[in-house]
Amino acid sequence: MRVGLLVGVVIAALFAAVLTTGVVAKVVTDQQAAQAQAVQNLGCDAAIGPTNAGQAQSAQGQADNLDPGQRQVVQQIVAIGKQRGLSPRAWQVAIQAGMTESGLRNLAYGDRDSLGIFQMRPSMGWGSVAQLQDTAYEINKFYDVLLAVPNWDQQRPGSSAQDVERSAFPDRYHRWEPMAAYLVENVGQVTDVIGCGRSAGLALPANQAAATAIAFALGEQGKPYVWGATGPDSYDCSGLMLRAYEAAGITLDRVSQDQYHDGALLPARTAQPGDLLFWATDPSNPNTIHHVAMYLGNGKIVEAQQTGVPVHVRSVSFDENELVPQAVRPGV
DSSP states (O other): OHHHHHHHHHHHHHHHHSTTSHHHHHHHHHHHHHHHHHTTTTTOTTOSSOSSOSOHHHHHHHHHTOOHHHHHHHHHHHHHHHHTTOOHHHHHHHHHHHHHHHSSOOOSOOSTTOBTTTTBOGGGTSOOTTGGGOHHHHHHHHHHHHHTSTTGGGSOHHHHHHHHHOOSOGGGGGGGHHHHHHHHHHTTTOSSTTSSOGGGGGGSHHHHHHHHHHHHHHHTTTOOBOTTOBSSSOBOHHHHHHHHHHHTTOOOOSSHHHHTTSEEEEEGGGOOTTOEEEEESSTTOGGGEEEEEEEEETTEEEEOOBTTBOSEEEEOOTTOTTBOSEEEEETO
16 A cells, blocks of 8 residues: 555656646656556566567567577577576576577587587586586576576666676677567467566556656756757757656666667667657668657657757657667666
8 A cells, every 4th residue: 555655646746747748648647557557566576678679570580580499499498497487587588698699509619618508618617518518407507697696687688698698799689689578478478578467568667767757858848959968958869868867767878879778679669658769870770870869659759859959849750761760768
């Protein structure tokens, strides 16, 4: 009862803060519904993580390209995860790590003395050569190390994979996030990758924080655009996002290209209020991103657009020129 009352008080305060437009009223109403449902879902250990990560068609295509041996490894990862009572999030981390390290194959070779699905090294204490060719041992060993990582289930799956693998190329594990989520749902036979029902998707910490970030950004309307500015009197595009999510307790990188890596990827067309949308000279290349804005729902965004145009709300089309097809959910 106390948790429910506290959520109600917080929601009421947020509602009062952002009631200035019809769009915002809709955003807060959605947040109210999501948070009300969230009270019963807070105990689920899989309730941290992206849903519908990346582009579903691409994810399915990647999964369909796996050969029988690769699919067998995925099935073992899921089966052992289930036997150990681990959440679908743990299976996803293992799948992303295995796909990155070996292509989900039990290799008998690798860099230096690296072996197996996760390219573990006998010389680094992961196990004997024989053990590191035993798929059940490898998967269990991966899970053992993952579970020892602080807050492994409260960050992006690729980041947790990196915490286990300690690669010199940490960002590469994110590449397989959409496919891993698809495999968890289909091979693992769960309705969604968070394991707590679709309603939990909007109850994630990033989305509870989204209402605060939205309220902040909308409160800055009318302030001038100044390149490089991060407030409080003026902003550029990424500066506004930085301060909005800072108000919600989430730290973003300074520039828009880096903010693209500050959360879970999902199709832009399925963006929820608070998600970040990006524009790039080449929408297929994140290195060409030059603008970021916050999605409000109902085809609206809030942004600091350009010199001479103050912070404002405007309509957006998902077919808009230079819009990157992936959105980012900060903090997930």
